[in-house]
Amino acid sequence: MQNEWPLWEVFIRGQHGLSHRHVGSLHAADAEGAIKNARDVYTRRNEGVSIWVVEARQIAASSPGDKGPFYEPANDKVYRHPGFFDIPDDAGAM
């Protein structure tokens, strides 16, 4: 619908040192409006220190239909996980 504001995806960084996480989406007329709306919709309880917004149509996404070719080949290759080493006790937590 041409009268609808575009959809924006919202990413919030909870505290310094953590990466931005997707928290949801909202409508806004432009990027600045989207950040203000995100402030009001998603950070009312002190959830964030930084907000990113990106217009939803700008996000390229993998297709759910490609699930098999994309991800299944990794299932039977346990040797890709570094699980076959004995870790010396004095190495501590890895």
Next chain:
Amino acid sequence: MSDPLFEFLCRMGDNTLVLGHRVSEWCGVAPVLEEDIALANTALDLIGQTTLWLNLAGEVEGAGRDADALAFRRDVREFRNLLLVEQPNGDFGRTIMRQFLFDAWHRACLSALCESTHDGIAAIAEKSLKEVTYHLERASDTVIGLGDGTDESHARMQTALDRLWPFVGEMFTGDDVDKAMTSAGIAPDPASLRPAFDEKVTDVLTNATLTPPESDFAHRGGKTGKRHSEHLGHLLTQMQWLQRAYPDATW
């Protein structure tokens, strides 16, 4: 005249109380979800500020009244809010224009109050200023977006400005209460806030392609409590109905 400090604190608290209630009337019925939540946030900020102002007013008065008693147990003639904030919401554009005009004054007022000789007032002003800075920014963007928007949104915003402009003058009109506050260094002379207000409003309205009316006619009587508009009484019947119907109800 009762204690000027008590009067002044009631004026600050009644402004935020009445506007907070007005804005909360949008809860659940705003044009889009995002605006609905943003308006509710603004209303909650204002009600939070009210609690601070009216509790301090109650302390200063020393008659055992707290913020709740002042908010819910006074009748219309005892309210000291500006006429602007009691005006009905109208359409969304008029609500935003009212918010913008109030925020522009509110921010100038709170900035000055941060320098108050009264520590309690300076502390409330400093806390409120952060919230109000955001309110003003948000309202300014929306006034510009709608004013410089479609033919219909522009026309509605110009109509809102024409309708609300006669309530601007009262914000800058002083009386004996203000004189007492100014000479004690507690609060600024209302007239001194006008240049900052004018600068902000001119900038935003120019960007919004809106023109303020030429007449500076100003309705008065809200902050003195002498002559509220008929709308405040109706607002109080909603806001105070529970205390009126069930005094001292607890649950």
